[in-house]
Amino acid sequence: MKNANRSFWLMLVCLVATPVGAAEDLIGLYLTWRGDPTTTMTVNWVDIYEYSGDGVYFRAVRDDDRDEAWQHVEAAESTVGPTTLQLRRAELAGLEPGTLYEFCVGEKPDDAAHIWRFKTMPAKLDQPISFVAGGDMMHNRAMMDAMNAQMQKLNPDFAVLMGDLAYANDVVGSRWIDWLQSWKEYAVGDGKRLTPMVLAIGNHEVKKGYDGKIPEDAEYFYSLFSLPSDRSYFALDFGDYLSWIILDSGHTHDVAGKQTRWLQAALAERCDQQFLFAGYHFPAYGTTKAPKDGLPIDSPRAKAIQENWSPLFERYGVTAAFENDHHTFKRSHRLRGRQRDDENGILYLGDGAWGVVPREVPSPEVGWWLAKAESRNHLWHAELRPDGTATLEAVDPSGEKFDSVTLSAPRTKPVESAPAG
Numbered sequence: 339m340k341n342a343n344r345s346f347w348l349m350l351v352c353l354v355a356t357p358v359g360a361a362e363d364l365i366g367l368y369l370t371w372r373g374d375p376t377t378t379m380t381v382n383w384v385d386i387y388e389y390s391g392d393g394v395y396f397r398a399v400r401d402d403d404r405d406e407a408w409q410h411v412e413a414a415e416s417t418v419g420p421t422t423l424q425l426r427r428a429e430l431a432g433l434e435p436g437t438l439y440e441f442c443v444g445e446k447p448d449d450a451a452h453i454w455r456f457k458t459m460p461a462k463l464d465q466p467i468s469f470v471a472g473g474d475m476m477h478n479r480a481m482m483d484a485m486n487a488q489m490q491k492l493n494p495d496f497a498v499l500m501g502d503l504a505y506a507n508d509v510v511g512s513r514w515i516d517w518l519q520s521w522k523e524y525a526v527g528d529g530k531r532l533t534p535m536v537l538a539i540g541n542h543e544v545k546k547g548y549d550g551k552i553p554e555d556a557e558y559f560y561s562l563f564s565l566p567s568d569r570s571y572f573a574l575d576f577g578d579y580l581s582w583i584i585l586d587s588g589h590t591h592d593v594a595g596k597q598t599r600w601l602q603a604a605l606a607e608r609c610d611q612q613f614l615f616a617g618y619h620f621p622a623y624g625t626t627k628a629p630k631d632g633l634p635i636d637s638p639r640a641k642a643i644q645e646n647w648s649p650l651f652e653r654y655g656v657t658a659a660f661e662n663d664h665h666t667f668k669r670s671h672r673l674r675g676r677q678r679d680d681e682n683g684i685l686y687l688g689d690g691a692w693g694v695v696p697r698e699v700p701s702p703e704v705g706w707w708l709a710k711a712e713s714r715n716h717l718w719h720a721e722l723r724p725d726g727t728a729t730l731e732a733v734d735p736s737g738e739k740f741d742s743v744t745l746s747a748p749r750t751k752p753v754e755s756a757p758a759g
């Protein structure tokens with residue numbers, strides 16, 4: 339008994355004495371971007387202890403094994419939503435594009451086991467890059483782990499996660515702990531390189547339902563993720579080859595009005611990008627949640643997106659729009675003005691089934707807008723190539739690639755009509 343007591347206290351002392359930099363004790367460790375993905379990186383960590391290290395040590399990893407001096411950036415201190423969970427965030431800037439860095443949180447690294455890595459995105463698309471995209475991630479931990487494990491095998495450069503992440507409804511903090519732990523375990527690619535994430539908000543990030551909500555109703559989401567422009571709709575530009583436009587499909591900002599006006603300006607500014615993707619939670623061309631006597635594409639929220647955003651996607655020629663929320667797999671026909679138009683239409687890819695129980699899909703006779711739909715968990719995996727072509731594949735939790743679309747020609751840049759007069 340005496341020995342058992344001694345073992346307990348010895349174990350406790352060891353736990354407390356473990357440097358924060360070990361990171362294995364942290365609840366969460368994740369990378370996001372507030373700024374340019376080619377020259378910045380935000381390192382975030384979540385801990386139960388108030389003393390959780392005051393910053394990040396980092397340095398570039400050189401091919402010739404030359405050791406760079408460690409640099410240090412202090413972390414901002416806050417908490418996760420209304421909880422006492424400690425959140426730390428270090429903004430690293432002035433980095434070199436396309437460069438591998440190693441870093442450690444808390445203590446100055448004295449052991450390779452405490453060191454993690456990240457890679458900045460390249461300034462030019464001179465070799466293929468890849469990302470994964472999806473949403474509706476965690477009905478339960480096992481389902482999220484299974485899809486995350488496939489993501490890990492794909493070793494993407496980054497992940498775009500579009501809402502209904504932890505299903506915490508801005509209330510159940512413990513679900514965020516599970517979500518963060520799963521991400522920390524699996525969002526680790528080759529050589530302990532962490533996978534940065536880009537985030538969109540969904541209805542399950544918000545208290546009590548869909549309509550009339552504001553950012554204060556999504557306290558966990560807004561505290562966990564430092565978003566570009568401090569808003570749930572923003573643009574992220576990767577050199578001159580890629581832009582992501584992330585939108586809030588009416589969860590804390592209205593679809594119409596200010597957000598749509600911003601979208602028009604944001605797309606107009608990015609006409610020359612080689613790849614231009616839009617991503618958001620609720621679908622314009624969904625697969626389930628049909629209103630009474632209607633189709634999924636007839637719901638008021640779907641119509642608001644079709645009327646406000648789709649004409650802009652068409653006008654500025656977005657490469658594809660990623661949609662979620664309906665817990666199915668779908669690839670739309672190319673659509674324009676709510677019609678099939680395989681020449682000039684927009685491709686809508688979804689429908690949010692990362693780690694949730696999939697729903698039934700409409701029959702082909704009913705779902706005229708769907709080129710393919712299945713009741714199946716998946717993520718989208720995209721490879722973008724320097725010649726402007728791309729392959730987008732749907733991958734299920736067993737690793738099977740069950741759908742693929744190849745963009746065999748570079749994106750056609752929209753032709754703006756000449757100003758009147």
Ligand SMILES: [Fe+2]
Pocket residue numbers: 502540541542619662663664
């Ligand atoms: Fe949703």
